Amino acid sequence: MTYLTDKQKAIYDYIYQYTLSSGHPPTQKEIGEHFQLKSLGSVQKYLKYLIDAGLLENNKNARRGIVLTSPPPKGDQCELPLLGKVAAGIPDFASTEDCDTINVPNHMVNSSGAFFALRVKGDSMIEAGILEGDTLVCKQVQEAKSGDIVVALHEDSATVKYLSKKGRHFSLLPANQDFSPIPLEDENWSITGLVTGLLRTF
Numbered sequence: 587m588t589y590l591t592d593k594q595k596a597i598y599d600y601i602y603q604y605t606l607s608s609g610h611p612p613t614q615k616e617i618g619e620h621f622q623l624k625s626l627g628s629v630q631k632y633l634k635y636l637i638d639a640g641l642l643e644n645n646k647n648a649r650r651g652i653v654l655t656s657p658p659p660k661g662d663q664c665e666l667p668l669l670g671k672v673a674a675g676i677p678d679f680a681s682t683e684d685c686d687t688i689n690v691p692n693h694m695v696n697s698s699g700a701f702f703a704l705r706v707k708g709d710s711m712i713e714a715g716i717l718e719g720d721t722l723v724c725k726q727v728q729e730a731k732s733g734d735i736v737v738a739l740h741e742d743s744a745t746v747k748y749l750s751k752k753g754r755h756f757s758l759l760p761a762n763q764d765f766s767p768i769p770l771e772d773e774n775w776s777i778t779g780l781v782t783g784l785l786r787t788f
Contacts (some may be wrong), residue, residue, distance in 0.1 A: 590639070597621065597632050598641055601652060606664045607695045611652040663689040672704040672722065672737055672744045690723050694783030700726040702779065704737065704746075711735075711746060714761035720786050722746065724779035737779030740772065746781065
């Protein structure tokens with residue numbers, strides 16, 4: 587049995603989950619940024635061990651040349667990081683500490699890119715069918731189009747709303763008449779996720 591250090595296992599698991607959710611492996615740059623490694627040489631050092639251990643193969647002629655020797659199973663579900671809570675109401679802190687994971691249907695992550703999940707807190711999106719306690723499946727993005735349901739960050743707070751664009755002005759619109767729109771005039775606002783699916787337990 588191949589022995590992996592905690593860091594080696596974490597990198598292998600990241601490559602595995604990224605491949606499972608995106609349909610292709612991450613680049614060396616993406617691995618380095620995810621683990622805050624200072625150089626591509628450090629990434630290559632970890633990859634070489636995983637290759638020597640028989641867990642990966644490397645196609646040097648491809649940008650995404652890292653290949654799992656045993657591809658992720660194409661089952662009905664995949665595992666995503668569950669980052670914390672997002673407010674469907676007044677913006678609230680979305681914690682990334684003590685990150686848990688959750689299994690979601692593959693059809694919710696059927697495009698390339700990184701995905702994550704968030705729990706909903708509040709009721710400002712109830713007319714869009716998003717209720718407190720729901721789990722949102724989100725694609726990590728920095729831009730979205732008007733009408734999309736997005737996760738927006740402001741300093742240490744996060745909220746889920748419709749994105750609205752009128753001319754050069756952007757705002758976040760609730761789906762509850764008891765709440766008011768939030769103008770995005772503060773440069774500290776940013777878009778971090780596009781909602782692609784919803785899970786609910788009874």
